[in-house]
Amino acid sequence: MLRAEGVSVHYGGVRAVDGVDAHLDEGELLGLIGPNGSGKSTLLNALCGVVAASGKVRIDGRPMPLGSPAAARRNGIARVFQVPQTYPELSALENVVVGSHEQGLVGVAGAWFRRRAMWRLERSRCREAMETLEMLGLADVAAAPAESLSYGQRRLVDLARAMVAQPRLVLLDEPSAGLNDSETEHLGGLLRTINRDLPMVLVDHKMGLITSLCHRVTVLDTGTVVADGPPGEVLADPAVIRAYLGG
Ligand code: ADP
Ligand code: MG
Numbered sequence: 001m002l003r004a005e006g007v008s009v010h011y012g013g014v015r016a017v018d019g020v021d022a023h024l025d026e027g028e029l030l031g032l033i034g035p036n037g038s039g040k041s042t043l044l045n046a047l048c049g050v051v052a053a054s055g056k057v058r059i060d061g062r063p064m065p066l067g068s069p070a071a072a073r074r075n076g077i078a079r080v081f082q083v084p085q086t087y088p089e090l091s092a093l094e095n096v097v098v099g100s101h102e103q104g105l106v107g108v109a110g111a112w113f114r115r116r117a118m119w120r121l122e123r124s125r126c127r128e129a130m131e132t133l134e135m136l137g138l139a140d141v142a143a144a145p146a147e148s149l150s151y152g153q154r155r156l157v158d159l160a161r162a163m164v165a166q167p168r169l170v171l172l173d174e175p176s177a178g179l180n181d182s183e184t185e186h187l188g189g190l191l192r193t194i195n196r197d198l199p200m201v202l203v204d205h206k207m208g209l210i211t212s213l214c215h216r217v218t219v220l221d222t223g224t225v226v227a228d229g230p231p232g233e234v235l236a237d238p239a240v241i242r243a244y245l246g247g
Contacts, residue, residue: 001026001199002047002077002169007055007066008223009042016042017053018223024169029195031214031231032203035244039223040203041082044171047201048072048079059168076168080175084154085161088147092138095146096129096160125164132160136190152183156190169199176206188213207235219243 002024009017017039024030032040046053049065049072057064059075072079086095133142136156146154155175162170175191176184188209191202195213204210210217211231219227219234221243227234234240 001060003056003058004043004047005056005058007043007046007053007057009039009046009051009053015223017046017220019055020220020223020225022218022225022228024199024201025216026199027195028199028215029191029213030199030201031210031217032201032220033205033207033210033217034220034226035246037222038220038243040220041173042223043220044079044173044201044203047171048077050079073165076166077171078162078165078167078169079171080155080158080162080173082173082177084151084158086146086149086154086157089145091143091145092133092149092153092157092160093126093129093142095157096133096164097126129160129164132163133157135193136160137186152179152187155179156187159190159194163194163198167198169201170194171201171203173203174205175202176204176209184209211235 004020004022007017007020008015020043032043034040042051045051046066047057049067049069051067053066055066057066064075065071090098130142133139136159138153138156138160141149141153146157149157159175176187179187184206191200191213194200202210202214214231216229217231217234218225219240226239226243227237
C-alpha cells in the first residue's frame with residue numbers, strides 16, 4: 001500500500017537517507033531498525049513530508065508529492081514523534097481532539113485558538129477521541145492536563161491523536177523509549193490490537209518488541225537498506241550484526 005523508491009534526504013554532505021527502497025503492505029506491522037544515526041527518523045520525516053526529500057513515494061499506487069506535510073496527511077499518513085508533542089496546558093482529551101485537526105499553533109494566542117476550535121467541534125469528534133483514549137487505557141486521565149501525566153501516558157496521548165485523524169497508516173518513532181518493562185509490554189499489546197485495523201511502521205530499539213510484534217523488518221545502516229525480511233532471519237543476518245557492531 002506504501003512504496004518508497006530511491007528516497008534520499010541529504011543535509012549538506014550528510015546522506016541521512018540515501019536511495020532507500022521500502023514498502024509497507026496492507027495489514028502489516030513493519031519494523032524499521034538500525035543503529036543510532038542510521039536514518040530511521042529521517043526516513044519517517046521524509047514519508048510524513050516534514051523534510052525535503054527526493055525519490056518517489058506511492059500510496060495505493062498514487063504518487064504522493066514529497067516535502068509536504070499536508071500532502072502526507074491527505075494521503076492518510078500519521079506520525080507519532082520520538083518526543084511527546086502534547087500541549088501541556090490542555091487535557092488529554094483536548095490534546096487528542098485538537099491535535100486531530102489543528103497543528104502548529106503555539107503560545108497564548110495559539111492556546112486560545114486551540115480551545116475555540118475545540119468548542120466548535122461536534123460531539124461525535126469528542127466521543128471518538130474519548131473512545132480512543134479508553135482503548136489505550138487512558139479514560140481515567142482524559143480530563144487531566146497533559147503536564148500531569150506520566151511520560152508513557154503522554155506518548156499514548158500522541159498515539160491517540162494520530163489514530164483519530166483516521167489515517168491509512170501510522171509511523172511510530174521509538175514509542176517504547178523511556179518506558180519500563182511493564183509499560184513496554186502494555187504498549188506492545190496495544191500496538192498489536194491497533195494493527196488489526198491499521199498498518200504501521202515501528203521504529204524501536206527494543207528487539208523483544210520488534211520480534212514479538214513485527215511481520216517483517218527493514219534494517220537501515222548509514223542511510224541505506226542492508227536487510228529486509230522476517231525478524232528472525234534479519235537479526236541473524238551477518239550484514240545486520242556488522243551494522244550494529246559498527247563494522
Ligand atoms: P536515527 O533516527 O536512525 O537515529 P536520524 O534519522 O536521526 O537517525 O539521523 C540520520 C543522520 O542524519 C545522522 O547522521 C544525523 O546526524 C543526521 N541528521 C538528522 N537530522 C539532521 C538535521 N536536521 N541536520 C543535519 N543532519 C541531520
Ligand atoms: Mg531516530
